[in-house]
Amino acid sequence: MYDTLIIGAGMSGLAAGIRLAHFDQKVCILERHYTIGGLNSFYRMSGRDFDVGLHAVTNYAEKGARRGPLAKLIRQLRLGWDDFQLRPQIGSSIRFSDAELDFSNDASLLESEIDRVFPGQIDGFRRLVSNLLDYDDLDGENPLFLRSAREVLAHYITAPLLREMLLCPLMWYGNARERDMDFGQFCIMFRACYLEGFGRPRKGVRLILKHLVRKFRGLGGELKLRSGVAKIKVVNRRAIGVVLDDGTEIEAKRILSSAGTVETMRLCDDLTQIEVAAAGQLSFIESISVLDCQPKEIGFDRTIVFYNQGPEFIWEHPEDDLCDPRTGVICSPNNYLYSPEEGGLSEGIIRITTLANHDRWSQLGDGAYRAAKISQYNAAVASSVEFMPDFRQHVIATDIFTPKTIRRFTWHENGAVYGAPEKRLDGSTHLDNLFLCGTDQGFVGIVGAIVSGISIANRYCLSSA
Amino acid sequence: MTPVEIREEIIDILGDIAPDEDLSDLNDGIAFREQLELDSMDFLDIVMELRKRHRVQIPEEDYGHLASMHSTVTYLEPKMKDIVRT
Numbered sequence: 001m002y003d004t005l006i007i008g009a010g011m012s013g014l015a016a017g018i019r020l021a022h023f024d025q026k027v028c029i030l031e032r033h034y035t036i037g038g039l040n041s042f043y044r045m046s047g048r049d050f051d052v053g054l055h056a057v058t059n060y061a062e063k064g065a066r067r068g069p070l071a072k073l074i075r076q077l078r079l080g081w082d083d084f085q086l087r088p089q090i091g092s093s094i095r096f097s098d099a100e101l102d103f104s105n106d107a108s109l110l111e112s113e114i115d116r117v118f119p120g121q122i123d124g125f126r127r128l129v130s131n132l133l134d135y136d137d138l139d140g141e142n143p144l145f146l147r148s149a150r151e152v153l154a155h156y157i158t159a160p161l162l163r164e165m166l167l168c169p170l171m172w173y174g175n176a177r178e179r180d181m182d183f184g185q186f187c188i189m190f191r192a193c194y195l196e197g198f199g200r201p202r203k204g205v206r207l208i209l210k211h212l213v214r215k216f217r218g219l220g221g222e223l224k225l226r227s228g229v230a231k232i233k234v235v236n237r238r239a240i241g242v243v244l245d246d247g248t249e250i251e252a253k254r255i256l257s258s259a260g261t262v263e264t265m266r267l268c269d270d271l272t273q274i275e276v277a278a279a280g281q282l283s284f285i286e287s288i289s290v291l292d293c294q295p296k297e298i299g300f301d302r303t304i305v306f307y308n309q310g311p312e313f314i315w316e317h318p319e320d321d322l323c324d325p326r327t328g329v330i331c332s333p334n335n336y337l338y339s340p341e342e343g344g345l346s347e348g349i350i351r352i353t354t355l356a357n358h359d360r361w362s363q364l365g366d367g368a369y370r371a372a373k374i375s376q377y378n379a380a381v382a383s384s385v386e387f388m389p390d391f392r393q394h395v396i397a398t399d400i401f402t403p404k405t406i407r408r409f410t411w412h413e414n415g416a417v418y419g420a421p422e423k424r425l426d427g428s429t430h431l432d433n434l435f436l437c438g439t440d441q442g443f444v445g446i447v448g449a450i451v452s453g454i455s456i457a458n459r460y461c462l463s464s465a
Numbered sequence: 466m467t468p469v470e471i472r473e474e475i476i477d478i479l480g481d482i483a484p485d486e487d488l489s490d491l492n493d494g495i496a497f498r499e500q501l502e503l504d505s506m507d508f509l510d511i512v513m514e515l516r517k518r519h520r521v522q523i524p525e526e527d528y529g530h531l532a533s534m535h536s537t538v539t540y541l542e543p544k545m546k547d548i549v550r551t
Contacts, residue, residue: 023513064485066502075482076506458509 001251002026004461005242007229007267008258010038011446012438014212015453016256018077020461021219028250029221030242032228032411036213038258039410039417039439040446042206045399048347050288052401053417054205055304055331055351056198057086058173059191059447060105068196069135069447076454083211086199087336089303094165095387096308101165105197118162128156129195133187145184145425152183164313169193169306171315172329172353174444176280176418178316185423185442192445198303200333202342208446228411229259232434234270239434242267254461258438258453261420262413264429271430280416281317283403285356287377290397291348295332299389300350305330307387318357323376325383328354350391354380358403358414373400418444427456435460466545471538474550478514482507493534515541519548 004020006013009031020027035041040053061070063081074081091104099117103110115122133144153163167181170189175181181189201207217223228245232255241251257264262279265271295301308327318324331351338344356376364372377400381392403415412419419439427435437456438449466474476488479501486501497503511531515521521544523531530540 023517072506078481080484
């Protein structure tokens with residue numbers, strides 16, 4: 001009998017596991033995939049290491065910082081700053097057809113950029129910044145959390161183009177809702193991206209995952225890979241354990257699931273009707289292009305570029321097409337300030353992400369699917385080179401993953417990277433001893449997911465234990 | 466444990482929670498919250514570390530006693546006086 005079973009060995013499940021194992025619980029993490037990481041994973045192909053998910057770790061802080069989510073999670077997990085080896089970004093940009101704003105880990109750069117490009121808006125922008133909700137107000141009980149971010153933004157900023165430009169990176173990096181964003185989520189992402197900034201370990205996401213797993217196992221935690229949960233057994237409105245895909249039954253006093261809200265409800269054997277309509281719709285394709293040179297050699301020194309054709313940023317899944325290449329994210333993992341001792345990455349990498357329709361990708365037969373990967377890669381790159389130097393003649397290898405790939409390895413409904421639009425900020429479910437953490441609890445990104453696992457473990461699995 | 470030993474134990478717990486902090490010049494009369502910027506999650510951790518290490522139970526209504534080193538040691542003294550340091 002386990003004290004706590006955790007479903008999913010992604011960032012949130014591993015973080016929750018570390019907290020519980022540290023305080024002497026008998027805890028086991030069950031993962032269906034043959035590797036860890038969930039939405040932030042990694043793979044090796046043709047001798048190269050690739051990351052899935054991680055463009056940047058948001059919420060950047062210098063080593064030894066006391067404040068902010070990164071400092072908090074390092075303390076809570078009893079890790080050291082060196083375990084993350086985060087190196088800061090060089091600098092990122094928001095590029096629309098008619099305007100460009102740069103930002104970096106120094107928040108004053110964005111402010112001066114707004115003053116330069118939108119001089120009449122700077123006072124409104126400063127008032128917006130001083131009226132952002134604080135992280136402490138974001139437990140879901142603040143009534144401002146669910147307000148429309150577009151509405152609040154219009155109150156401070158009268159230039160529509162600036163509103164669209166500010167929303168673009170924040171929606172791209174963490175908005176599960178189509179078209180608009182919850183103001184609370186807007187504040188979280190605004191702080192994470194514009195006030196704190198981006199970093200990355202030289203070795204990518206695998207370094208962070210390696211430290212989390214090592215810590216968890218070192219504390220006596222058990223991790224079972226290839227162990228998908230087929231069913232959560234419910235008796236008298238309490239979860240009593242799980243049944244794995246292979247029929248093995250495991251008992252536990254409580255269960256913490258990072259599988260997603262709809263996905264978890266579907267596992268519960270006391271429920272027959274699940275509202276699948278509540279699942280998220282936003283999924284992506286991402287391509288990785290390996291170059292025969294460093295991106296800087298072709299004049300590209302940006303860490304991340306969030307681009308958009310035209311003045312209006314459209315954040316919805318493409319209804320009638322496989323992909324919508326009008327907006328996207330360009331990321332180059334080369335463009336971080338790695339230390340001289342560790343050196344830069346040996347090969348140039350350009351990653352491009354665009355919006356995609358899960359159902360359309362899933363309906364394609366094998367041949368059509370392979371052909372679509374190539375044609376959609378070409379369309380995404382053609383759109384992106386309007387906003388960066390044309391790198392196409394330097395490409396020596398590519399890989400592309402689609403909503404179908406995301407669904408296949410994460411089991412998230414619709415391959416929805418940021419999960420369902422309606423979050424369960426308190427992590428509760430219809431059962432007294434089944435809780436949600438991870439993407440559908442509300443915090444997204446690497447730091448957000450880890451904080452989610454920690455806070456739900458603290459709230460339900462530790463204080464009451 | 467004597468008050469001196471209890472203080473050492475709290476320093477050890479703080480060092481565990483915040484390994485990058487220099488605790489050698491900690492002022493016992495000033496709140497942890499101000500000196501180390503500890504938040505409610507960190508205070509919960511001090512409580513849980515005491516429970517884990519010494520089986521000391523601290524009810525939620527008493528958390529306020531853990532504000533500074535001085536108030537913490539004073540509060541813990543009767544609860545930990547019979548604990549033999551290992």
